[in-house]
Amino acid sequence: MAQDMTLLWGSGSPPCWRVMIALEEKKLQGYNSRLLSFDKMEHKSQQVLDINPRGQVPSFKHGNVVVNESYAACFYLESRFKSQGTKLIPDGPEEQALMYQRMFEGLSLYDKLSAVIFYDYYVPEGERLESALKRNTETLVTELKLWEGYLEKLGSGSYLAGKDFTMTDVVVFPTVATAFRFGLSAGRYPKLGAYHALMKERPSIKASWPPHWLENLKGQDTLKDI
Template structure:
């Protein structure tokens, strides 16, 4: 088996790559990295990713890290496998690129902070969330989802009329947030709510989160 993914099952970045592999219907070997024992900081792992973060991806002699770079590679390297995930028309591709940047630069920082405070902080450290931080990032998320609501009133998905990488990139944080009180912010916006339900119900999404 040529493809390997080194990662942690609950890691949002790892889940992003696994969701992409599921969408592309590609077989791979998953190598669990024991983050609690700091395997990601040991020399053998640092040789694959000098930043000591998961996931690391291998396809034959190619080694990659950074989840969005990995999904871009998979979408372009395996165009005839599974679902496309990309757009080839230059103008539509540029619009897709804009929303990919929105996810990484605006959604990810806010959503990941909420995931940390509302879920992971308690799970990993046994600590309660900082409500001031939660309130601050809820407000940021509300403002962003207002923009999403307008966008999704114009097209079914953020990149256009088909499911693409930008929708997929949202999935891990979105999945976590749907289990918190923040879900109400998505539910309050009908187009956002429909989009969130749609992308979570895809077979590839379900497979990635239950594997």
């Protein structure tokens, strides 16, 4: 069944990584994996546009079914292969509600992180303001402290929505990992640091770890002082 799947992706892209983790957790190894270069603008190639007219990755196709939005693709895989691999959506109403709440809150974390680490990329040089970056950084710190509090309340060894690994971890962990890749301090954010360490040992995470991160272990220090 995985042979009928094609994923076009870019290394280090949290949206792409979400889908890759979901595929691993649902035991769907063996899909057609095509790594594209952002530097060469391959995500704007005709190969991508044929699947995703937005010219973005991930671009995901299963047979004749196309699902390009990362959250949608992850939900599709869980729904289509519900009885296979890891159960990503809990049955209990309280557990399910918390899972949905945290996974969609993850979009806020992703946006606030991107506003800091990709500030120079998104904002033209002549429009950049130190005050805007400072404000974005303060907003990110507030968000990170919120997630620290969530994990503290759940207790040691917890995932983002409880004691069990869920869809929340599939879609939010890539954002957390990106924060640490850009220098976030585990000493300053110990609960997030412990969660990051816990997740790095999971087989699906090891199997999908961004290749260019493996080639260059150092990362960047953009967040080292926040």
